Amino acid sequence: MATCYTLITGASSGIGAACAKLLSTQSRLILCGSNRERLEQSLAQCAQQEKHLLWVCDFDAQFDEVFDGLSAFLKDNDAVVDNYVHCAGLTRILPLKDFTPTYTKTVFQVNFFSIVEILRVLLKRMNQKALRNVVLISALVSQRGDRGNAIYAASKGAVNGMVYSLAQELAPIRINAVMPGLVNTPMAQRTPEEFREKIWAKIPLGKGEPEDIANYVAFLLSDKARWITGQTIFVDGGQSTL
Ligand SMILES: NC(=O)c1ccc[n+]([C@@H]2O[C@H](COP(=O)([O-])OP(=O)(O)OC[C@H]3O[C@@H](n4cnc5c(N)ncnc54)[C@H](OP(=O)(O)O)[C@@H]3O)[C@@H](O)[C@H]2O)c1
Incomplete structure (x- = not known):
C-alpha cells in the first residue's frame, strides 16, 4: 500500500520551512523547492528526518x-499526498509600467499556475481518495492595495478565487487559503529595512514570525478544522484593520 505524505512547496525557506519543521513531528513530508541545498538545510531542522x-x-x-515530474515522483516513491500546503511564492515589487510579460508569467507560474498543475496530479485517480486537505498561502495584499504589488496581488487574488469554487467542487476535501500580513522571512527581508520596520511598528500585534502562520496551517490541517472549507483567512496580527 502507498505511503501518505504532506506535500509542502516552498519548504526551503520562511513560512514553508516553518510549516515543515512543525508538521514533521506528526507527518511524513515531501519538501519541495527549486534548490536542493536549501531544501536539505530545511530538512535538517525537521523531526524524523529519515521519513521525509x-x-x-x-x-x-x-x-x-510540474505535472509529469510530480506524477513520476509519487509513482517512483509509492507515495500519495493527503495534505497539500502551497507556500512557494515570489514577488517582484515594481510599478506596473515596468513589468515585462516574462516577469508577469514568472509570478503567476510560481504563485498560481503551479497550484493548478499540482492539484491536477493530486486529483488523479491514484491520489484522489487519499487527498483530504489543501492549504494555499495567499497574501493580505490580495485584498488590500499596495503600490508596486499589482501583479503579485493579482496572482494571490487568483488563489483566493479558486478556493471558493474548489470548496464546492472538491468536498469533502477541504481547501482554504491563509492571507498573511508582513511576516519576518527572507521575502520580507528583501524589502528596504525602513519600509518593513515602519509596517511592523503599526501592526496592532507587531511583527509576525513564520511560526505564526505555520501554527494556523497546522490547525487547518487538523480535525479541529473539520467544518472549515472555502475560506480565505487573514493571519496578520491585525494588519488588515489598518
Ligand atoms: N513574508 C511575507 O511577509 C508574506 C506575506 C504574505 C504572503 N506571503 C506568502 O507566503 C509564502 C511564503 O513566503 P516566504 O515569506 O516564506 O518567502 P521566502 O522565504 O522567500 O520563501 C519562498 C519559497 O518559495 C519557493 N520558490 C520561489 N520561487 C520558486 C520557484 N521558481 N520554484 C519553486 N519554488 C519556488 C522558494 O524555494 P527556493 O528557495 O528553493 O526557490 C522558497 O522556499 C509565499 O507564497 C508568499 O507570497 C509572504
Missing part, C-alpha cells in the same frame, strides 16, 4: 514538467 522526501522542482524554469 525531497522533490526539487523550479515552478518557473521547469513549469512544463
Whole structure:
C-alpha cells in the first residue's frame, strides 16, 4: 500500500520551512523547492528526518514538467499526498509600467499556475481518495492595495478565487487559503529595512514570525478544522484593520 505524505512547496525557506519543521513531528513530508541545498538545510531542522522526501522542482524554469515530474515522483516513491500546503511564492515589487510579460508569467507560474498543475496530479485517480486537505498561502495584499504589488496581488487574488469554487467542487476535501500580513522571512527581508520596520511598528500585534502562520496551517490541517472549507483567512496580527 502507498505511503501518505504532506506535500509542502516552498519548504526551503520562511513560512514553508516553518510549516515543515512543525508538521514533521506528526507527518511524513515531501519538501519541495527549486534548490536542493536549501531544501536539505530545511530538512535538517525537521523531526524524523529519515521519513521525509525531497522533490526539487523550479515552478518557473521547469513549469512544463510540474505535472509529469510530480506524477513520476509519487509513482517512483509509492507515495500519495493527503495534505497539500502551497507556500512557494515570489514577488517582484515594481510599478506596473515596468513589468515585462516574462516577469508577469514568472509570478503567476510560481504563485498560481503551479497550484493548478499540482492539484491536477493530486486529483488523479491514484491520489484522489487519499487527498483530504489543501492549504494555499495567499497574501493580505490580495485584498488590500499596495503600490508596486499589482501583479503579485493579482496572482494571490487568483488563489483566493479558486478556493471558493474548489470548496464546492472538491468536498469533502477541504481547501482554504491563509492571507498573511508582513511576516519576518527572507521575502520580507528583501524589502528596504525602513519600509518593513515602519509596517511592523503599526501592526496592532507587531511583527509576525513564520511560526505564526505555520501554527494556523497546522490547525487547518487538523480535525479541529473539520467544518472549515472555502475560506480565505487573514493571519496578520491585525494588519488588515489598518
Ligand atoms: N513574508 C511575507 O511577509 C508574506 C506575506 C504574505 C504572503 N506571503 C506568502 O507566503 C509564502 C511564503 O513566503 P516566504 O515569506 O516564506 O518567502 P521566502 O522565504 O522567500 O520563501 C519562498 C519559497 O518559495 C519557493 N520558490 C520561489 N520561487 C520558486 C520557484 N521558481 N520554484 C519553486 N519554488 C519556488 C522558494 O524555494 P527556493 O528557495 O528553493 O526557490 C522558497 O522556499 C509565499 O507564497 C508568499 O507570497 C509572504
